[in-house]
Amino acid sequence: MDALLFLLFAAIAVGCAINLVLQTHPISSALSLVGVMGSLAVLYLLLGGEFIAAVQLIVYAGAIMVLFIFVIMLLNAGAEQKPTRNILRAAVALPLLFTLLAIGAFLVASQTPSTDVVKFGSFIVGGREIGSALFTTYLLPFEATSILILIAILGAIVLARKEI
Known part of the structure; x- marks a missing residue:
């Protein structure tokens, strides 16, 4: 069952x-990124990382994507123009892409040792230890990240402001 769920959500992540x-429209691209983040959260759950799955959904699929949407809306970005298609380029690139993927998959499969299946809920470090470390040891990087996000929002507002 775990392998089936993994393949399903990995396919969703790759498809998104x-x-x-x-996508040519930035809002559609941002919504596809939300799909990738959501399927990654499910993959983290399958690996037994409940906290990282919750953080993935709350921070990345929630807060960061809202920030992306606001920046896109403030910059008033429209759809891109479609480039011209070159059939010869696609005919050469697709077989090379599949060959590269096959070689990469073979190398990963041959070099990776077999391990036991991860049990759901067997994550040793609990939420209390992570929260304590986040607000004691890692307080400075945590607050620096929030200040950087605030600066990015202000930068988007300055860039989007129209001169009168």
């Missing part, structure tokens, strides 16, 4: 990632 790159 391909859609992310192929």
Whole structure:
């Protein structure tokens, strides 16, 4: 069952990632990125990382994507123009892409040792230890990240402001 769920959500993540790159409108690309983040959260759950799955959904699929949407709306970005298609380039690139993927998959499969299946809920470090470390040891990077996000929002507002 775990392998089936993994393959399903990995396929969703890859499909959303391909859609992310192929979209011409920035809002559609951002929504595809939300699909990638959501399926990655499920993959983290399958690996037994409940905290990282919750952080993935709350921070990345929630807060960061809202920030992306606001920046896109403030910059008033429109759809891109479609480039011209070259059939010869696609005919050469697709077999090379599949060959590269096959070689990469073979190398990963041959070099990776077999391990036991991860049990759901067997994550040793609990939420209390992570929260304590986040607000004691890692307080400075945590606050620096929030200040950087605030600066990015202000930068988007300055860039989007129209001169009168």
